[in-house]
Amino acid sequence: MTEDVQRWEQRHPEANVKPTVPTANEIMMQAVRNGLGKEQLEVLERMLELDIKVKAQQAKEAFFSAMARFHKNKPAVKKDKYNKFFDSHYTSLENLLNTFSGPLAEEGLSLSFPAPQQTETSMTVTCRVNHELGHHEDFSISGPVDVAAVGKQSGQRSRNPLQDVKSTFTYLRSASVEAALGVAGTNATSDDDGNNAQNGEPINDAQYADLVTLIQEVGANEQAFVKYLKIESLSAMPASMFERAVKELERKRK
Secondary structure (H helix, E strand, C coil), X not given: CHHHHHHHHHHCHHHHCCCCCCCHHHHHHHHHHCCCCHHHHHHHHHHXXXXXXXXXXXXXXXXXXXXXXXXXXXXCCECCEEECCCCEEECCHHHHHHHHHHHHHHCCEEEECCCCEECCCEEEEEEEEEECCCCEEEEEEEEECCCCCECCCCCCECCCHHHHHHHHXXXXXXXXXXXXXXXXXXXXXXXXXXXXXXXCCECCHHHHHHHHHHHHHHCCCHHXXXXXXXXXXXXXXXXXXHHHHHHHHHHHXX
């Protein structure tokens, strides 16, 4: 039976051609050619408008379903950059996009950034989350243009005006992505070499003494450092975190 059907399909390939669905314009043109009156055309037009609204609603529902699936399975994103001036880690725009572009695409979603709105002193950046069926949602963030500081010794600005704009645009894009996707970087940095474990044997007396000395040398606050590492106390630090702690303190020395 199956072989007979296959032979029939081979002799009649036109039977395998799927019918095409006419567009709204094609339907209207065909109606005009068929000589439909004004009243019939108005009814047809209302039907097409209703069809457009139904498809828009379906696209919106598909968008939110896709976002729900994305949030259910979204990966964690690390704070991969360190700001020496503020002594803090942050998540770069590159890391955000690299982390989430794949999971978003799996759900038929993508990100885009329409042209920013800018004045002499401020900028508004929008992150647009797009769905493959056409629906999108916009998330906008505004902020002042980040004007570079003037060097105390040189008296010169550390960036030119175009670099100020680029810096602001990059920062606001990162903030808008985090707002649009409802994500935030974890405290684990990209170079902690797995030393973020909070269990295991604590550091020994010699390691504790080394850390106390290093904290004093770089002018760090022990209580704030302990809070940053999310441990109960310096003496209770797991030995597996010792090397990371030294690296973090040495960064502050630079």
